[in-house]
Amino acid sequence: MSPENQAYATIAGGTIGTLLFAKGMMSFTHFFTSLSPAIVAKYGFYLGFGTSTAMSFLALFTADSLTIRANPVFKHTFSKVSADPTVIKALGDGIISGNLRSYRLDSGKFEATSGTALTWRNPRIQMIFDVSGQGPPFRTGIVTCEAVKVTGAFPPKLRTNILKVDYEDGNEGEGGDVEGDQTIWIRGDEEKYNRVSARSGLSLRGLGAAMHINKAAVGK
Incomplete structure (x- = not known):
């Protein structure tokens, strides 16, 4: 044409x-x-x-x-910890939570990654709380978790990146000299735990250390 x-x-x-x-x-x-x-x-x-x-x-x-709340995440992760057979064997039956609870919240937002590119960061929470077994061997543990809320999911969905329980099976609490630090990984691994966050500039290990949490003191 x-x-x-x-x-x-x-x-x-x-x-x-x-x-x-x-x-x-x-x-x-x-x-x-x-x-x-x-x-x-x-x-x-x-x-x-x-x-x-x-x-x-x-x-x-x-x-x-765009937001994530601490209480639903606590209930979600505590249910996983209290039902895990390895944790029950290490701490004892009838696991309950204690008074210690500390967390850091990051709301969902866009972040500049390179040049003019923007990357969406899902809402995230990093939390530490203590649990105790009510049956033999009657141990106390520290739970560390990192979870994100998947944006746009309906109903709202949580994705747990890191979930671990630290406890002691030594005799340091009884005046001995054996700490016996043990870790149970339910989600994630050591590499994710040590990874430095682009948001906070700290790893989850660094955040835990910054809170000066004494695991032996929690059990008293």
């Missing part, structure tokens, strides 16, 4: 498209003007109420996706 014919075809197509759009808008307008005021008011109320409900739900879902 020659350039001249292409120009004619473009003009004809644009004209036909404009006429069809105008006809559609006239039909749409005529439909609403032919309705009685009572019907317009009725369905206008339904439409407004439905729109406001949908927007409220969207706002709540967005706010929930």
Whole structure:
């Protein structure tokens, strides 16, 4: 097709498209003007109420996706720890949580990674709390966890990157000289535990050390 014919075809197509759009808008307008005021008011109320409900739900879902709360994460990780057979064998039956709980929260946000590139960081929490076994051998342990909330998941979904339990099976608490530090890895490994975070500039090990947690003191 020659350039001249292409120009004619473009003009004809644009004209036909404009006429069809105008006809559609006239039909749409005529439909609403032919309705009685009572019907317009009725369905206008339904439409407004439905729109406001949908927007409220969207706002709540967005706010929930950008934040992570400590209590649901604590319950989630504690249930995994208290049901793990290796932890039960090491600490004792009937595992309960203690009074120690410390955590760091990072909300979801975009971060510049290289040049003009942006990377989304899911909401994250790093938490430390203590647990104790109520049956033999009656030991106390320190739980360390890192979890992120998967953005956009419905219902909300937590992904546990690190979950470990530290405890002592030595006799240091009884005046001996054997610490007997032991670690049970439920999720993650030593490499993830020592990895330096781009957000905080610290590893999870460094955060734990910065809190000056004395495992022997927790058991007293």
